[in-house]
Amino acid sequence: MLSKKLVMLVSTIALTYGAQVLADDNAVTRGEEVYDDCSICHGDYAEGGEDYGAPKLAGQLDWYLVRQIQNFRDEIRGTHKDDEFGPVMQPMAVDLDDQAIDDVVAYIMTLDASVDADQE
Numbered sequence: 727m728l729s730k731k732l733v734m735l736v737s738t739i740a741l742t743y744g745a746q747v748l749a750d751d752n753a754v755t756r757g758e759e760v761y762d763d764c765s766i767c768h769g770d771y772a773e774g775g776e777d778y779g780a781p782k783l784a785g786q787l788d789w790y791l792v793r794q795i796q797n798f799r800d801e802i803r804g805t806h807k808d809d810e811f812g813p814v815m816q817p818m819a820v821d822l823d824d825q826a827i828d829d830v831v832a833y834i835m836t837l838d839a840s841v842d843a844d845q846e
């Protein structure tokens with residue numbers, strides 16, 4: 727009896743964990759598609775690029791990236807008339823809902839942060 731319970735417990739944990747991993751994988755896959763629109767300025771590895779004034783994103787803390795993208799979207803950042811680079815980024819965020827932002831940041835977190843901007 728005990729071992730049957732144990733088997734059930736173990737399989738429940740395995741199923742829950744498996745579903746979690748699958749959900750994260752889907753976020754990364756969706757995020758990769760979102761990132762298609764970002765790589766022209768931020769680079770394929772989110773290494774950044776001075777040509778566009780775009781900072782490196784790889785290796786940054788995930789919650790900080792989420793907050794900055796939301797700030798751009800909500801016009802808290804990137805709308806000052808004297809700001810040269812903020813208004814370049816701001817329109818890129820307007821169509822992203824919270825899910826898309828979480829997804830694109832999940833994808834950025836998978837990128838190799840050791841790639842330098844001038845190395846490509």
Ligand code: HEC
Nearest residue numbers: 763764767778779780781791794795811812814815818830
């Ligand atoms: C047309 C070029 C361009 C595109 C495309 C672009 N960005 Fe940016 N991004 C910038 C620039 C320029 C800045 C710097 C803004 C500033 O100086 O305030 C920036 C800043 C950011 C920041 C803030 C980083 C920090 O350290 O504060 C994040 C996060 C970001 N971009 C994410 C994205 C994402 C996600 C996408 C795609 C949906 C994207 N960007 C598309 C040019 C771009």
